Amino acid sequence: MADYDVIVVGAGNAALSAAVSARVSGASRVLVLEKAPEDRRGGNTHFSGGLLRYTFEDKEQAIALIPDVEKNYPEYRDGIDPYPAKAFREDIMKVTGGRSDPQLSDILINQSYPTVRWMQQMGIAMEPARSSGGEWAADESAIEGVRRGKGVRWQPGCVIRAVGQGKGLSKAWFASAEQKGVEVRYDACALRLTQAESGKVNGVIVREQDGIKALTAKAVVLGSGGFEANTEWRVRYLGGHWGAAKVRGCAFNHGDGLRMALELGALPFGDWRGCHATPISQDAPAYADPFMTDKTNRLSYVYGVMLNLEGKRFLDEGYDVHPMTYALYGGLILGQPEGQAYQIFDAKVVHLLEGRYATEQPVSGDTLQSLFDKIRINKEQALKTIREYNEAAGHGTFVPTKLDGMHTQGLTPPKTNWAQRLDKGPYVAYPVTGGITFTFGGLKINEHAQVIANHWKPLPGLFCCGEAVGGIFHGNYPAGTGLMAGAVFGRIAGASAAKVS
């Protein structure tokens, strides 16, 4: 008899969804292996904003998820818009250039609402995703809304998050797993998968503090994330300049699950050159601080301009709302000289910067000249860039809460929205770099979350979920989708694994 019905590798949102799902689907002995020690448990999930992108056809479906929401957040009903499956599909296909795997993205979209409801039943409480522009919730770190007069406008699809953000989500998942009788071992690093002569995956070799052990199971679920914390793999797959990237989350995701599955002939799938990386403070540590979590993000660039150390713009800051561009722009910053840039704002917009900017004192100057004197930038070029920008900007009316179409004319790169002139001092500069969040390349799975081998048939006994799955994200990513995809495929993987005899 096997030691366990199901062994789950990892202890983030996807893995714990799988473990809980396996238990409630009938598996009686479920083990979670967490590589991290207990006080650093929970993977990237712990560091996340807890935002969940899901479809809802009418507002009631969002309102019903949050107890007393209208009493506690009177602006919620007016501030949100329905987010039908069609809109979610369009957003995913827009940011991935149409390359998101149609089968996986359809499952993600169609299962997003039922899965959010299931998460609630499993003990994950929800609250409104909070805006953080201006005086609204200045201590908050969410990215989803912008204050509009007395109300708040939530970004499409970005209306709920787990109570307590990533920390709360992780804590609630561990509590749920514990309550359902899932065993969790910490400091337990999965090293290899084992196979029966038939080829069925039947266990895991684990390194624990007291030595190496062979554990057997009827099925194994990989929920061990991507390879963003593995410098060597970053350089190998993403490219040289990714070697110096700061890691926005967990320091334990080295692609172990991917390596173990590839060793058995699993099929690599999706965008192995791609990753999620955002503009973060240059002061951020090399690996994220578990207490600070995602507070180093710098996502209000849409209201200003970004200059590299040569004093040049290098991207369209206002191409779209920031939940649609932030995951791409970290990599573009990292590709600049020394992987650094400055976000420059004038006095007209500083009140719009999200609350996270308050974790750092910007450099400021009454004039652009005095500002550029104080930062490490090619001053002449920076002044020329802003002069040319100001000559091209200002076509349209500035509306911070939506794509306002206020654009530049005849400028490369253009600024497509929120292109106000920078002409009112004092001016501020925030030094930023690119921080890697997670990698997009992973394993091919089918609709049951079975891992597919390189002869295009399932590898018996092996399932996968979360960022270890490839094919959903390519090049870019819409905010709030990582946790949603992790829960959707984690739930499926756990239920499928529980059926294996």
Ligand SMILES: Cc1cc2nc3c(=O)[nH]c(=O)nc-3n(C[C@H](O)[C@H](O)[C@H](O)COP(=O)(O)OP(=O)(O)OC[C@H]3O[C@@H](n4cnc5c(N)ncnc54)[C@H](O)[C@@H]3O)c2cc1C
């Ligand atoms: C700062 C930040 C903010 C974010 N905000 C959001 C957000 O608001 N909304 C959203 O949707 N997404 C967000 N994300 C992305 C989101 O966190 C991930 O998509 C999600 O957490 C991935 O879940 P996962 O379970 O696949 O991996 P993880 O949560 O990273 O879990 C991986 C687990 O595997 C373990 N592990 C690794 N190797 C082994 C091994 N060999 N043996 C045993 N265990 C192993 C790790 O220790 C960890 O427990 C954010 C990420 C970061 C870093």
